[in-house]
Amino acid sequence: MKSYIFDTNIFNHITDDKDIDITPLYKIKCFVTHIQYDEIQQTTDNTRRSRLDKVFFLLPQKEIPTLSAVYGISRYGKAKYGNGELFKKMLESLNKKNKNKPNNRKDILIAETAFANQLTLVTHDIDLYSVMTKCGGASCNLYHLLTTE
Incomplete structure (x- = not known):
């Protein structure tokens, strides 16, 4: 069985699309890091944050540490302290594609x-998708996942 990790934009998409049937997602093996939860908690609109929290906790998941640690983003005990080579390579590629968006480091920690x-990254960010597949990783969007599981 394949295993997946969701980019934070997937939780936003599920929250916004009232017609989406997420029932198939209950059968998959899904992982998260503290990054997705932290990004949701930074939502300033209390009502929206509450809705995002509901979606986040509704889906079965297991939290795993990020492979790298980034000062100001990573939380102690929730990140590994690797050599950072893959992180740097992926971040450089994403920065070139989308002109250094502020959340690139968080996206790359997830990717x-x-x-x-060996998780499939589920994202609606075409640049992140491209970086992931260029590096040899697996990636798909939510609709692909829903129609294949």
């Missing part, structure tokens, strides 16, 4: 963790 744990 690098997916790659290292």
Whole structure:
């Protein structure tokens, strides 16, 4: 059975799309890092944050540490302290594609963790998808996942 990790934008997408049937997601093996939860908690609109929390905790999941640690982002005990080579390579590639978006380091922490744990990254960010597949990792969007599981 394949295992998956969701980019934070997937939780946003599920929250926004009232017609989406997420029942198939209850049958998959899903992992998260503290990054997705932390990004959701940074949502300033209390109502939206509450809805995102509901979706986040509704899906069966197991939390795993990120492969790398980044000062100001990573939480003690929730990140590994690797050599950072894959992180740097992936971050450089993503920065070139999307002109250094502020959340790139968080996205790469998720993608690098997916790659290292042989998880399929589920994202609606085409640039992140491209970086992941270019590095030899597996990636798909939510609709692909829902129609194949």
